Amino acid sequence: MTDTYTRLVSKGLGRDVAKKLGLPQPAVLRRYEPGQPLISGPVLVEGSSPGADALAAQLLEWDLDVRRHAVPKERLGAIVLVLDDLESPADLEQPVLTAAPSLRDLAPNGRVVTVSRASDGATPAAAAVRQGVDGLLRSLAKELRAGATGNGIVLAEDVSATSPAALGALSFFLSGRSAFVDGQFVRIGSTAGRLPADADKPLAGKVAVVTGAARGIGAAIARTLHRDGATVVVVDIPTAGDHLADVANEVRGTALQLDVSRDDAGQRIIDHAVGRHGHLDIVVHNAGITRDKLLVNMDHGRWSSVIGVNIAAQLRINEELLASEHFRSAPRIVSVASTSGIAGNRGQTNYAASKGGVIGMVRATAPLLAERGGSINAVAPGFIETEMTARIPFATREVARRLNSLQQGGRPEDVAEAIAFLASDAAGGISGEVLRVCGQNLVGA
Amino acid sequence: MNTGQPIILGEMPSLSKLYVNAAAAAARRRILGSPAGAGLPSVGHEVRGVQADVGNLTAYQHLIGETASDVLPAGFIHALAFPVAMSVMNRDDFPLPLLGMIHLRNVVEQRSPVRFTEPLDITARAEALRAHRSGTQLDLVAEVRVSGGEAVRWRGISTYLAKGVFLPGIDKASASVRPEDFKAPDPTAVWQLGVDAGRAYAAVSGDFNPIHLSVLSAKALGMRRSIAHGMYLASRALADVGAAKGDSFRWDVTFEAPVFLPAPVGLDISTVQTDGAAWLRSDYVAWNPRSGRKHFSGSVAAL
Amino acid sequence: MSVDGQSVTGPEETTNVRAAGSPQSLREAQSLREAQALRKAVVVGGNRIPFARTGGAYTKSSNQDMLTAALDGLIARFGLQDERIGEVAAGAVLKHSRDFNLTREAVLGSALSAETPAYDLQQACATGLETVLGLGNKIRLGQIQSAIAGGVDSASDAPIAVSEGLREVLLDLNRAKALPQRLQILARLRPKDLAPDAPNTGEPRTGLSMGEHQALTTAQWKITRQAQDELAYNSHRNLAAAYEAGFFDDLLTPYRGLSRDSNLRADTTLEKLASLKPVFGRNLGSEATMTAGNSTPLTDGASTVLLASEEWADQHGLPKLATVLDGEAAAVDFVHGKDGLLMAPAFAVPRLLARNGLTLDDIDFFEIHEAFAGTVLSTLAAWEDEEFGRTRLGLDGAFGKVDRARLNVNGSSLAAGHPFAATGGRIVASLAKMLHAKGTVDGRPALGLISVCAAGGQGVVALLEAH
Incomplete structure (x- = not known):
């Protein structure tokens, strides 16, 4: 589903012409397929802290070709900048500038991952340098080319660089699963989580519910969760049941035709999952609608239906989940937010309010799930190539899809990969977070 | 009446020839007038060894909605016997014009079933010449036996009316009976x-x-x-x-x-x-x- | 329980058992004992596609397309992908000769295991219900553990036959060996032979359409226009309410852009229905009362029902909505005017209930297929008729009265439409869901009765019990 333009400029004559004209040259992104190595090429681990040593040891254990010092002219798969011991802005220069020349050697679709500490609760100087990593990484990501991305892992106090969620996040960022995630941070809030026994089946034995799964991103989520080993219950409104059935049959799951805004939706989801599959471990709130209109022309119908489906339904279902005895064993909730909810979008006041609401809801719900070892996070997609965005007029679509560091739109599978990661046991230490899957869109945070 | 032995015809009379003959006879009658005498022929006709054609039988059965069994439908036997009956009415000594005769009534006794494999002897004779309010009627009686057999398997009585023909010596029928009111x-x-x-x-x-x-x-x-x-x-x-x-x-x-x-x-x-x-x-x-x-x-x- | 009932149905069945002593009767006694250990056949659930008026959304869809879609929806609902189901049986009333193996072909095109056997069945409009009863019996006997029953019909994509003349010529041509013979055969063709022969719903033996037949029965039982219109109105109202309540959310999968039955007129009124012109029975002595509003239209659609033994359902974590208790078929001599074409259920239901020691008062839900409003009302009238009860049913008086509040409470064929063979599956799945929701009544499981009339003067009825 790579767009025609990207295919055209990625090889041969098209590439040369685009280069001469100074046109954007989006790369064909490396995307995950089962059995694929985490990353090809050596991984340079830069940094001198105990965390850096431990992390390098862990990467060796994953059978990666680890370098603690750069070998000139050697093509690198990834650079991991371990910055977990910085105490003042002055500490930043040494590791960063040491690693800098190696950026030239970064292979196409390579990775830069920073590992740093959270600034909250730190001394002013420590906070300054830690927050400084934020600006550094986001800028660096914009300098990377050829499908390479830069992302960061932020460790809370008392969370080591080799805690399960940190390793989970590192492996996610290194792999093709994070192809369209760029310039983003995930915060590891706790040591909770567990790495999977089989890296290709991180969701083995899990029962997952995906709402809005009849098509687009929802269907991709169902496929990805199924690929990762989960038994999937796909949910969508009854009128989308035919597409839903196709998805269910494809992912060997079960279809539940249900309007998530019904009062009893949560109970029916629990009943179906538990009744048919014995338990319920993962709920992905993907169902969402848009009813765009400038606020000046907004009416009750457009407003209330968007709020009702996109956030009120999620809140109601979460309440049922939290009250249920069947959602107690390290449960996962992942909500689909939107970059509109972060950066805003003209004509989408209702939609952005609902998606901003999702982000707020996720933050506030995280502590409630922590007691039972659970987590809740949101994924905010940017421009994703779907049936919905295919209806945007050509010129607008072309602009929208190039307005990010990767100069292309993402695929539904890219969103699904982020969700699958957040739904995995490994991500247990990540909760209340919003992960953007936007190729580092120029708008928004 | 006519109790004598029937005349045995060598083959099944051809209906189309009979119709042509009848037309010729009608023309003759118009010119020469009716033949003298108001009696029916004293003899009947018989055709022996008649064999039903199974293809024709099947087509007949399908047309009228019978299952295509091996048993001849009673109406099919009527059709088999019809040329024999016609030949009787085609005789020169038959007193009524064949063409334009109206079939008033038909009674069949199917006494036992007849299969298409069985060769049949078919007899026909005219009986009961009598008055009708609008002409003269008579019965054509046909009987069907399995060749060589004694028992009549099938017996049909067809009553025909020669409309507007009044024969001397036959009393006019009494005033017409009003047909009962029919409500479907x-x-x-x-x-x-x-x-x-x-x-x-x-x-x-x-x-x-x-x-x-x-x-x-x-x-x-x-x-x-x-x-x-x-x-x-x-x-x-x-x-x-x-x-x-x-x-x-x-x-x-x-x-x-x-x-x-x-x-x-x-x-x-x-x-x-x-x-x-x-x-x-x-x-x-x-x-x-x-x-x-x-x-x-x-x-x-x-x- | 029906086993007990069957053992007292007549002296013929019991004499064999009484003649004890011989090895044969011992074996029979043994098999009778084994038969008493019959299992339960339960309805797990169902799936159908919305029913579409002919010439509408499914115009270009074949029976196989629609049956496959209904199957795939069922598979998705119950997670049956790659499952080897014991047996699948379905059928169609209007069937192309190329669809000689319709159900098996649909299975092969579905997400079920390709090792799932299937057969076609046809009993006119009772096809769907008969597949449920037949497969239910196989489950009860332990021959299979799971089954999918179903039916499909398309009046849009109905087979068109060549004329009898052309057909005979073509067949003879095929048999002919030499060219001159072939030319001779071809010379038999007449222009009129080239006109196709469209199927009609006329009864072969009477030449009367089903509607004309029902018009006779409707007149015979003196069913008024108003009563028929009211029944039609209730059907639409009940079906619309069921959709609003989400009743069909887990009974139906959209198809070809339809997510509701296209015949449903949620906004119809008694006035609108009363304004329609009669279409059947216009040549009868009495007033014509049957309109397009109180008769079912030609419809396209498909339905499926998942049946299983209790063990299979449990092993698969699937619901057990209702038990298929018993069924009965009847037929009437409509050719000679003894009974109306669609009156067979009037005889089948009393026999079924008697065998099970039940009366109409014991039934919590009546699902009487609305071929025509007049069909339902004539049946109810016959049951309430003293003389019919005495002379035709052999009872002391009238058979009984159906509580109208329990009749077709979620709508029936007048509103949903009636794709002949698909109607049985629609009813069984809906009734099973209703019974399951009702649970128990006065400490006993809720009971539901299904009655489906069929061409050829036939009727099939069934008894379901909440599980």
Whole structure:
């Protein structure tokens, strides 16, 4: 589903012409397929802290070709900048500038991952340098080319660089699963989580519910969760049941035709999952609608239906989940937010309010799930190539899809990969977070 | 009356020749007048060793809605015997004009079943010349035996009317009986008879009487349109009675208004049972659903 | 329980058992004992596609397309992908000769295991219900553990036959060996032979359409226009309410852009229904009362029902909505006017209930297929008729009265439409869901009765019990 333009400029004559004209040259992104190595090429681990040593040891254990010092002219798969011991802005220069020349050697679709500490609760100087990593990484990501991305892992106090969620996040960022995630941070809030026994089946034995799964991103989520080993219950409104059935049959799951805004939706989801599959471990709130209109022309119908489906339904279902005895064993909730909810979008006041609401809801719900070892996070997609965005007029679509560091739109599978990661046991230490899957869109945070 | 031995014909008379002869005889009569004498021929005719054609039998069975079994439908035997009966009416000493005769009534006794494999001896004779309020009527009696056998398996009495022919020595019938008022019941079936219903039955029965074949041929004989064969209608009614009638039965039909083609025909079949719910009789009546005029009625009863 | 009932149905069945002593009767006694250990056949659930008026959304869809879609929806609902189901049986009333193996072909095109056997069945409009009863019996006997029953019909994509004349010529041509023979055969062709022969719903033995037949029965039982219109109105109202309540959310999968039955007129009124002109029975002596509003239209659609033994359902974590208790078929002699074409259920239901020691008062839900409003009302009238009860049913008086508040409470064929063979599956799945929701009544499981009339003067009825 790579767009025609990207295919055209990625090889041969098209590439040369685009280069001469100074046109954007989006790369064909490396995307995950089962059995694929985490990353090809050596991984340079830069940094001198105990965390850096431990992390390098862990990467060796994953059978990666680890370098603690750069070998000139050697093509690198990834650079991991371990910055977990910085105490003042002055500490930043040494590791960063040491690693800098190696950026030239970064292979196409390579990775830069920073590992740093959270600034909250730190001394002013420590906070300054830690927050400084934020600006550094986001800028660096914009300098990377050829499908390479830069992302960061932020460790809370008392969370080591080799805690399960940190390793989970590192492996996610290194792999093709994070192809369209760029310039983003995930915060590891706790040591909770567990790495999977089989890296290709991180969701083995899990029962997952995906709402809005009849098509687009929802269907991709169902496929990805199924690929990762989960038994999937796909949910969508009854009128989308035919597409839903196709998805269910494809992912060997079960279809539940249900309007998530019904009062009893949560109970029916629990009943179906538990009744048919014995338990319920993962709920992905993907169902969402848009009813765009400038606020000046907004009416009750457009407003209330968007709020009702996109956030009120999620809140109601979460309440049922939290009250249920069947959602107690390290449960996962992942909500689909939107970059509109972060950066805003003209004509989408209702939609952005609902998606901003999702982000707020996720933050506030995280502590409630922590007691039972659970987590809740949101994924905010940017421009994703779907049936919905295919209806945007050509010129607008072309602009929208190039307005990010990767100069292309993402695929539904890219969103699904982020969700699958957040739904995995490994991500247990990540909760209340919003992960953007936007190729580092120029708008928004 | 005519109790003598029948004349044995060497082969089955050809109906088309009989019709041609009849036309010639009619012309002769117009010129020379009716033959003297008002008596019926004293002899009957017989054809021996008649064998039903199985292909024709199947086509007949399918046309009238019978299952294509090996047993000859009672109406099919009527069609087999018809040329023999016609040949009697075609005799020079037959007192009435054959063409234009109207089939009033038909009674068949199917005493035991006849299979298509059995060669048949068919006799026919004319009987009971008598007056009718609008002419002269007589019965054509046909009997069918399995060749060499004694027992009559099938016996048919067809009553024909020579309309407007009054023979000397036969008293005029008393004042006409007013036909009872007929009110059509709810139908149990409605047949949709196409314009080709006459041709289709002619093809399986061999009865190519022009009044049944087409509008043109019927008009040539003074009809406004072609009409359905009476025995086709009666045979369909018999078929509709179904398996309840068993192997031996009495089947009668009285014809009233002809069915001009094409036409829908309303039909009502009702079953009369004994107290023990055994089949006793099926009565049928057919009419024109538009005008409500009765076409024919009859019954099939256990023998 | 029906086993007990069957053992007392007549002296013929019991004499064999009484003649004890011979090895044969011992074997029979043994098999009778084994038969008493019959299992339960339960309805797990169902799936159908919305029913579409002919010439509408499914115009270009074949029976196989629609049956496959209904199957795939069922598979998705119950997670049956790659499952080897014991047997699948379905059928269609209007069937192309190329669809000689319709159900098996649909299975092969579905997400079920390709090792799932299937057969076609046809009993006119009772096809769907008969597949449920037949497969249910196989489950009860332990021959299979799971089954999918179903039916499909398309009046849009109905087979068109060549004329009899052309057909005979073509067949003879095929048999002919030499060219001159072939030319001779071809010379038999007449222009009219080239006109195709479209199927009609007329009864072969009477030439009357089903509507004309029902018009006779409707008149015979003196069913008024108003009563028929009211029944039609209730059907639409009940079906619309069921959709609003989400009743069909887990009974139906959209198809070809339809997510509701296209015949449903949620906004119809008695006035609108009363304004329609009669279409059947216009040549009868009495007033014509049957309109397009109180008769079912030609419809396209498909339905499926998942049946299983209790063990299979449990092993698969699937619901057990209702038990298929018993079924009965009847037929009437409509050819000779003894009974109306669609009156067979009037005889089948009394026999079924008597065998099970039940009366109409014991039934919590009546699902009487609305071929025509007149069909339902004539049946109810016959049951309430003293003379009919005495002379035709052999009872002391009238058979009984159906509580109208329990009749077709979620709508029926007048509103949903009636794709002949698909109607049985629609009813069984809906009734099973209703019974399951009702649970128990006065301490006993809720009971539901299904009655489906069929061409050829037939009727199939069934008894379901909440599980």
